[in-house]
Amino acid sequence: MFFDVIDILGTIAFSISGVLVALKKRMDPFGVLIIAFVTAVGGGTLRDVMIGIEPVSWMRNMTIVYVILGSTLFAVVFRKRLSYLRTSLFLFDTIGIGLFTVVGIETGIVAGIHPILCIALGTMTACFGGVIRDILCNEIPVIFRKEVYATACILGGFTYFLLRELTADTNIIFVIAGLVVIVVRLLAVKLQISLPSLYKDEA
Numbered sequence: 001m002f003f004d005v006i007d008i009l010g011t012i013a014f015s016i017s018g019v020l021v022a023l024k025k026r027m028d029p030f031g032v033l034i035i036a037f038v039t040a041v042g043g044g045t046l047r048d049v050m051i052g053i054e055p056v057s058w059m060r061n062m063t064i065v066y067v068i069l070g071s072t073l074f075a076v077v078f079r080k081r082l083s084y085l086r087t088s089l090f091l092f093d094t095i096g097i098g099l100f101t102v103v104g105i106e107t108g109i110v111a112g113i114h115p116i117l118c119i120a121l122g123t124m125t126a127c128f129g130g131v132i133r134d135i136l137c138n139e140i141p142v143i144f145r146k147e148v149y150a151t152a153c154i155l156g157g158f159t160y161f162l163l164r165e166l167t168a169d170t171n172i173i174f175v176i177a178g179l180v181v182i183v184v185r186l187l188a189v190k191l192q193i194s195l196p197s198l199y200k201d202e203a
Contacts, residue, residue, distance in 0.1 A: 042129035096130075098185070102156070103125060122156070155184055
């Protein structure tokens, strides 16, 4: 039950993040919905295809579809309240990667995948919806820039498996591992911490 709540919250966060990007690009209502949809389910779809889950999770759970539709409508109606688009987009995107990292890891565990590959699945679940969103919106995906993004997901993944050795309470593990991703991402941006550039010495 708690796992389902985490999944829904992540879907809401990523749907709203997709809407904000689409509105910034001045897309029509159909375009806004498509961007919200692929942002919310893109990473999870890739994860399910890779581990052989069919049909993919959102096709077996209409609640996810309704959540995306509702979140899209909410973000469009209250877009003026979300006037600081850069701040709002960053916040919802960060919440989304934190929640979806633990969803992806748990899905990998249920499928019997090695812990390291579970962390990779969690990172892909968290990041690749945003990658698809940015590509469709003609932006360089955040994961391919020097910002701490996928790195935060990986750290959250290691935290997840460390906590599994210390406690059997999966709810606590979900919350702490997700918070690690969110806090690392927030601190990295706040303190302007980034990965080393390969090009700083080039003309």
